[in-house]
Amino acid sequence: MVCHSTREMQRGPVLDGLPEWYLAEQLREFKLGRRGNNPANRAGVLMGAAMAKVETEPQLTALARHFAALRPKPFIRVIRGDIAAGRAHYAIRCASCHGAKGEGKPEIASPPVNVQEDWFLLDQLRKYANGQRVVHPSNAGGVMMKASAAALSPDDLRNIVAYIAKDLTVTSPLQKVAPPKP
Template sequence: MGLWLVSVGGCVQGPSEAPPLVTSASGQADTATIEACMVCHSTREMQRGPVLDGLPEWYLADQLKKFKSGRRGNNAANRAGALMGAAMAKVETEAQLAGLARHFAARKPKPFIRVIRGDLPVGRAQYATRCASCHGVKGEGKPEIASPPVNVQEDWFLLDQLRKYANGQRTVHPSDAGGVMMQASAAALSPDDLRNVVAYIAKDLTVTPPLQKVGPPKL
């Protein structure tokens, strides 16, 4: 039960080219809907969203609700976010949303090619003092404060999201205390330090091995 009330500050606006999602009669996440998500959430396309596999169910559901209500993905300056916001139009029921979160959470994190380079010792120090309290010393996240893991996502996506928090493109609702603090954390780091911290996470915390052969770290 429970149809979504979509009218928080109007509909989610986004470019019209987002592919339509198929909704099953039962409201559960069916394979057609999942397939529609995978148009953007697999490694098939060059221009795409992040691989979602292995993110926790609670975080996926939380973010999907934020996209659905327009708390995330309603900033036209963030084209990627707006595409995602538009894609949510056809996720119509809570049961369907929950089914999608369950589906992606049950999948194993995917190994990926590391593309972000940075100063690892600097990144390690920044992570320890500025990130670990909320995201955990292993990057495992802290569900009790709604803080996601950072050790399963692709490195380009981590950096992309940090930049978007810092420049305001990843929208955070003023009542979302954790998100507001996250935005402040990202804004406090220089562009170089954002790279450094992501390079450190990808090197030492990410649970999957790198797809490429990496040389010894530049210390």
């Protein structure tokens, strides 16, 4: 609850509203040590350590079910970019797997990208591109995902995320509250 909510500054992603199948799949990857064992990815290592405490498959699926049942949480958009460029790249490079609305395609194990916070999407894209997010060779979709992130420049990735957050994300943006006037 501390790591996957908005209560702490140093925290992991909010997972509310991700589909149960994707959460369970990723939790299994952490549990099996196929994700979360790359020392270069400190956040991933913390998550790998946390999963060591989840002992049984029923516990794991119950966790996935819990987060999947929560409504996606609105968040403050922090990633700025060229929306038109991002839209064009998304249509060509991402939509075939993640859907025109970012809704994901469970039949090819592609998660939605329209519920996560923008900073987390960009963080993961960078980590796929630089190898910090490890995908097991048997995870064919993940291998293709890595290749598609690695084929784009840092600016392209930022623009794509800015576009997703503006046009595809299912929640309305939270606004920063202006500080009180002195």
